[in-house]
Amino acid sequence: MTYSCLRCIECGREYLLSDIRFTCTCGNLLDVSHDWQSVRASFDLSREQFGEHSAMLNGQPAGGVWRFRNMVLPGFPDEAIVSKQEGNTRLYRSKKVSLWTGCRNLFLKHEGENPTGSFKDRGMTAAVTQARALGQRAVTCASTGNTSASLAAYASEAEIAGLVLIPKGNVAVGKISQALAYGTKTLVVDGDFDDCMRLIREAQERLGAYPLNSINPFRLEGQKTIVWEALLQLRWRVPDWFVFPGGNLGNTSAFGKALHEAVELGWIDKMPRFAVIQAQGASPFYEAFKNGFSTLRPQKADTIATAIKIGNPVNYSKAVRSLRWTNGIVESVTDEEILEAKAHVDAAGIGAEPASCATVAGLKKLVTAGIIDEGETVVGILTGNILKDPQSIVDYHFAKTHPLANPPVEIRAEIGDVEKILSERTER
Numbered sequence: 001m002t003y004s005c006l007r008c009i010e011c012g013r014e015y016l017l018s019d020i021r022f023t024c025t026c027g028n029l030l031d032v033s034h035d036w037q038s039v040r041a042s043f044d045l046s047r048e049q050f051g052e053h054s055a056m057l058n059g060q061p062a063g064g065v066w067r068f069r070n071m072v073l074p075g076f077p078d079e080a081i082v083s084k085q086e087g088n089t090r091l092y093r094s095k096k097v098s099l100w101t102g103c104r105n106l107f108l109k110h111e112g113e114n115p116t117g118s119f120k121d122r123g124m125t126a127a128v129t130q131a132r133a134l135g136q137r138a139v140t141c142a143s144t145g146n147t148s149a150s151l152a153a154y155a156s157e158a159e160i161a162g163l164v165l166i167p168k169g170n171v172a173v174g175k176i177s178q179a180l181a182y183g184t185k186t187l188v189v190d191g192d193f194d195d196c197m198r199l200i201r202e203a204q205e206r207l208g209a210y211p212l213n214s215i216n217p218f219r220l221e222g223q224k225t226i227v228w229e230a231l232l233q234l235r236w237r238v239p240d241w242f243v244f245p246g247g248n249l250g251n252t253s254a255f256g257k258a259l260h261e262a263v264e265l266g267w268i269d270k271m272p273r274f275a276v277i278q279a280q281g282a283s284p285f286y287e288a289f290k291n292g293f294s295t296l297r298p299q300k301a302d303t304i305a306t307a308i309k310i311g312n313p314v315n316y317s318k319a320v321r322s323l324r325w326t327n328g329i330v331e332s333v334t335d336e337e338i339l340e341a342k343a344h345v346d347a348a349g350i351g352a353e354p355a356s357c358a359t360v361a362g363l364k365k366l367v368t369a370g371i372i373d374e375g376e377t378v379v380g381i382l383t384g385n386i387l388k389d390p391q392s393i394v395d396y397h398f399a400k401t402h403p404l405a406n407p408p409v410e411i412r413a414e415i416g417d418v419e420k421i422l423s424e425r426t427e428r
């Protein structure tokens with residue numbers, strides 16, 4: 001039984017799910033497209049089935065991706081799935097972050113709580129499952145760090161050779177450490193992320209290497225579950241906004257598809273709005289938004305938030321579709337605004353890597369501008385774990401000039417010194 005195919009988002013041309021291709025003959029991107037009528041004939045697609053019951057996968061809790069298996073890769077047998085129980089991430093409420101942003105009804109969904117510390121695992125479980133189903137011997141990606149960490153872990157689990165390309169000097173230490181530790185071959189490219197991405201596309205065409213970047217539509221099928229899981233956690237009460245960072249625009253694309261399908265499946269009856277936040281130095285999507293999406297002008301990207309240091313996003317056309325579906329907007333924030341937001345997210349005891357905190361910086365900017373009302377319900381996505389980029393934390397807190405800097409204090413090995421600091425702290 002075939003439930004799904006690959007379908008061009010522009011001309012609608014269809015291909016078999018087993019075709020190894022990421023673009024149509026017309027040059028546009030492909031979706032994994034599901035025939036809900038035939039899926040529904042075999043599986044319960046009602047939202048009630050999610051309820052309290054904890055779905056199982058190969059004797060383990062299914063996690064937050066495969067609980068939605070019939071809407072991600074319908075018909076795949078359990079044994080075919082390469083999973084580490086991704087998802088089931090927390091939806092935090094924080095008085096401190098609410099107060100700072102001015103957003104009273106804020107929920108922060110922390111995708112840094114995934115197995116390798118970022119949302120990428122949600123997409124990787126689906127794409128590596130497909131890679132194995134296709135009998136691929138090697139998987140590749142270009143990465144600003146998190147994709148390479150995730151690919152490395154899942155390729156190891158699936159026993160497929162992995163090769164990752166990362167831009168020299170622009171990947172945070174936590175992420176590169178993971179790629180090395182999980183045993184994938186890591187190539188440090190003398191170029192930027194967009195150069196790495198170009199090489200990956202060439203490697204696919206010339207060498208037949210299977211890419212696991214978000215141009216691979218199976219990645220986006222897994223990432224859809226971020227939004228579905230948030231809706232489930234909110235008991236299907238649709239928030240007014242989803243706010244999240246945009247780099248290669250995979251999440252923007254996946255989240256739009258998730259909501260579009262949630263309407264098709266009758267899970268929700270209205271669309272929330274999207275606010276995609278880019279770093280000012282890496283903001284081609286923001287610039288395109290300002291010109292009504294008439295053109296995408298690639299940029300030479302530069303930002304402290306290395307995860308989103310991307311100047312030529314591969315998912316641009318899918319992301320534009322998502323913004324049209326959700327009456328969405330794009331905002332940009334400076335590196336200083338990202339660092340300040342990060343200091344607040346961290347000091348609230350939640351913590352996230354810099355790119356994630358673009359979400360919170362953008363939210364504050366949009367509430368201040370009156371575009372997001374302070375009483376509206378907002379789900380903000382934190383995309384990566386605080387420990388991914390420890391250097392950015394050390395740099396911030398050792399430079400005493402920052403407003404929330406909390407540098408360590410050296411003392412003699414004497415109780416009097418401890419007492420002095422303790423009394424200063426409690427007097428404040």
Ligand code: F0G
Nearest residue numbers: 143144146147247248249250251383384
């Ligand atoms: N946040 C984090 C922590 C990321 O690692 C990325 C992308 C994004 C946001 C942007 O998401 O591409 O879906 O718009 N990181 C990729 C990587 C590019 O290689 O790890 P997007």
